[in-house]
Amino acid sequence: MPSFLKKLKIADYVIAAILVAFFGYVALTVEGKLNYEWRWELIPNYILRYREDQDVWFANLLLQGLFNTIRISIYASVLALILGTILGIARTAENLTVRMLARTYLELLRNIPPVVIVFIFFFFLSQQLIDWLNLDRWARGIARSDNVHIWEFFFGEMRRFPSLIAGVIVLALFESAFVGEIVRAGIQSIPQGQREAARSIGMSRLQEMRYIVLPQAMKKVVPPMANQFITLIKDSSIISLISVQELTYKTVELVASTRLIFEAWLTTAAFYFVICFTLSMLFRRLERQR
Template structure:
């Protein structure tokens, strides 16, 4: 018997029974009041499906959306980390103008609803950049080339590459505000004695930040940074509003075409939970490791 089961007390079992009863009640109400017919047997085909004409398995709507969500999260997380670190350093700069510019950016993004930010960045930044770089023509040419499978492994369907770029840029610019505050807090948590010691041995401001402050600060910000990355994964659902075809967007498509309302959204919620909970457990293990 697993160890966590033996640790459960009577109150834990009572809570589990109550939760089970609530779930059962909701299911009964859905079937009775809404006259809803559950069709769970159809969901697996929209995750992974076998094509008899080609004799191979292929990722269907939900799995395509999950892969897109993972790609967007990774690329947006990297950009947010880079830009957020720059913002965090700028927040503690000795130059007043740099500090004010960084704080203005952070305060604006942290105090405006995410949906509004998403649309502002999409129309005034990412879309303008895509048009300026002519990414639409470039991605279509890549999609017709022999190297298309390699590109698709990293970026998905290349004809939708501009949409991916839009989603990554918008999400990265939004999340960078929160990363910047985490980095700023980490820098300010470094004891003054460390900085004074660096200056005493003749280090410049740049050397002090590079060799003393940032290494200490980055170790302290790992836990909140991990939590922010998990939040970023959940925030990818917002960019479905600008037609980025990640998991939430694909779920909306599935519901519209099949009317599998509860089955589709419960499955999507399960995907998000497994992904975020799995990363949470991984980060927790990494924090405990020496």
């Protein structure tokens, strides 16, 4: 018997039985009262599909959306970490103007609904940046090139590249506000005595932050940063509102074309759960090894 099963008690089995009964009741209610016909056998075909004319398997709608969600989450996390670190340092700057500008940005983003922020950033910033850089023309050129497969591995379908970049920018700008507060808290947790000691030996503020404060602060903020990364994955569903081809957007497409309402959304929920739960377990293990 697996070791984790030995740790379970009677109450755990009771709770598990209640959950199974609850979900069974919901399924029967949907099928009976709503006269809904479950068609789970169709879902695998929208994850992986076999193309007989080419004798290959290819990723269908849901798997395409999942890959894009992973790409967007990774790129947005890196950008949010960079921007958030800058904001966190700015929040602790000696210059009052710098502190107030950083605080204004953070407070605005933390107190406005995410949907509103997404639309504002998309129409007034990311879309303008994409047009200014002429990314549409560049992406179409890449899509016609011989090495398009390498680009598609990192960015998905290149004709959709501008929308992916827009999603990354919007998500990173939104999440950077929360990362900035985490970094600010980490910096302020460093004892003042260490900072005074650094200045007493002639270190500049830049050297103090680089060699003394930030290395210690970043170690302290690893747990909340990990949690924020998981939150970012879930928040990535918001950018489906600006037609970014991620998992939620692809699910909407699937539901609209097949009417597999419950099957599609339950499958999508399972995908999000598996990703977030796996990362949660991974980060928890890494914290124990620190």
